[in-house]
Amino acid sequence: MTSVQLDEQGSVTTPAGFLAGAIHAGVKYDDPERLDVGLLFSERPCAAAAMFTRSTVPGAPVIVSREHIRAGRARAIVTNSGVANVATGEAGIRNARTMCEAAARKLGIEPDELLVGSTGVIGWTLPIEKICAGIAALQLERDGGSKLARAIMTTDTRPKHVSASFEAGGRRYHVGGVAKGSGMIHPDMATMFGFVTTDAPVAAGFVDSLFRPIVDETFNMMSVDGDTSTSDTVVLLANGAGGGDAIGAASPAATPLREAVFGVSHWLARALAADGEGATKLIEVRISGARSAEEARRAARTITASPLVKTAIYGNDFNWGRILMAIGRSGAAIDLARATVAIGDVLAYRAGEPQSPPAEVALAALRGPEVVISADLGVGDGRAVGWGCDMTEEYIRINAEYTT
């Protein structure tokens, strides 16, 4: 997929000129180990791009962040977990603005240079005093990115952060990212939270067109449960702290830059899928032979969101018919007389005929922490890759008991 070297110790503060910090403010839980307010800051102004949920019920932080990114000069992100600040009326909008103002005051910048993200229970009111006290008290650190990755977690079982680097024009640049996911994950435009930074001098006019297609192939190709969050937010901040000439679409450096941003986004998307609520396995779906890339994407996303595929994978059940069912439901064109379906290296269906691999061979394709589903639809050249996870009793348990 990518030849970029990734560093799983890295994060959003690996690129030069970015600081981050986090603190326990007691938003939802009393456990002092549980970080729940975070802050990411660039010492220099950034070229920025952000994509948000397509939900018709966006959260107050999404509404406020959309306003701010319009000014085109975001250079900090303030976050909390525990309460999502969604469907909270005018008071919710005020609280999102208050978080930006508190962070701006601390950082000595303007409130509209802040983006804001809240994740957690929908419909609850933020404990805004606690959050503002937390913002004031937290320490920004040169290597605070992994703390920020912890502070945005909800039901995630582990923090997700990574970095990459590339050379261009005799200089070494860095790209870093953090993300959180776990449930209500079927991004439509962007995922829950995915924050990516770089010290490369990306031209202001290039940052959106660089990032958007990468988001479409990474964060937007991942599903945990088919439910699209009200708070999905993905951001790229490029601060140019690495020096050198601005990188535009036509620059030679655009290629390694794109590879590094893709590598970081791709790693984070897979990590989000693998840590889906209750998941025991990562599922990678590779579609080829579709009538178009768009149909390939739809087929891949429908497979990764199908409860019947997900439960079969959980049960090590070589029930490939459900894969065809999901393709059929997606609306993607398929020629059953030419189509192929495989799980791992084991053919399940080819050219109109079900295959019958020995039971132990079929089982071997399903065991292990990652299951690859491949399907060629036999009607064109469209391709896509998507990620999901299996569905287990633990998903039910987590979500039957979430707010209480």
Place this chain on the structure above:
Amino acid sequence: MTSVQLDEQGSVTTPAGFLAGAIHAGVKYDDPERLDVGLLFSERPCAAAAMFTRSTVPGAPVIVSREHIRAGRARAIVTNSGVANVATGEAGIRNARTMCEAAARKLGIEPDELLVGSTGVIGWTLPIEKICAGIAALQLERDGGSKLARAIMTTDTRPKHVSASFEAGGRRYHVGGVAKGSGMIHPDMATMFGFVTTDAPVAAGFVDSLFRPIVDETFNMMSVDGDTSTSDTVVLLANGAGGGDAIGAASPAATPLREAVFGVSHWLARALAADGEGATKLIEVRISGARSAEEARRAARTITASPLVKTAIYGNDFNWGRILMAIGRSGAAIDLARATVAIGDVLAYRAGEPQSPPAEVALAALRGPEVVISADLGVGDGRAVGWGCDMTEEYIRINAEYTT
């Protein structure tokens, strides 16, 4: 919803002139109590309408039934459960035709007067000799409809059959139905199997326009898991055995006929949702105030298919934010400043403000075998009602172990 009197002892053989039978043929299971081949037959020609899955991977029985209904003279349905005969290539098509031929021979009618339905595992080949032997051996009975209801069951825990009657022109007419569902249930055009019969003399030109909008409001408004089957088939057979003049769209009898067909279809759709795989509760979703009926339907269907709503209901968790999340994901327009959300009689959200009912009041709204979710979107007059069920550990268990 409907003022029609329903008889839960009734079935597709309650209307005059319909016979049915079923037998254990050993399609998938050896248990002789388990009926798996069924036959429904009208002694007279019928006006017929049928709707099938919109999946791009329809099963062989759907392909063959679509051909036959085109001739416009279906009067019998042959079924098996255990194996769905989907993705089985040319041999699958031959097997579906063979089932029609075997039944036609038994009944003394033409093969293209038969519709055929197979439900069960996708990708397996039908044991066609066993099935044909079963067709030959089964006994048609005047009251065989409830046996047919058993013969089409897969993971359903109970057979579903019902009847209604109405008077018109001094005559009493009957409408009866059987259905099966349980998993892979998110009908797109029609549901898994729903067979409805009537002895009313419905005009050939009216049967489709009578039935299609009813299917849209009943079978198509029900979801168990968001997965659309490859085999969805809903049929209405009207044989006129009750006598009298043909009923067309403008006949006075069209109104009570519509109510009776709606009543039977509505009862069956609710019964399918209530018996969803692993379900402990029926969920009814009532949307009002949408921009259009179509948007109301989308919102209702997205709520009934949402794993996060379904698990919250299972856990008696008054997590109404997930209802707003699902509406947002559906794409339906909503004005949060005017919208209302309630669970049972308990308001959760009104006019921009979350309500905070006492915990015991909220819990009371969630307990019990049926939970009603109401949402007014505050932007128009569009309305819809849909049905679903909760999602439990049992759903996972059933589907992790289905083929094996």
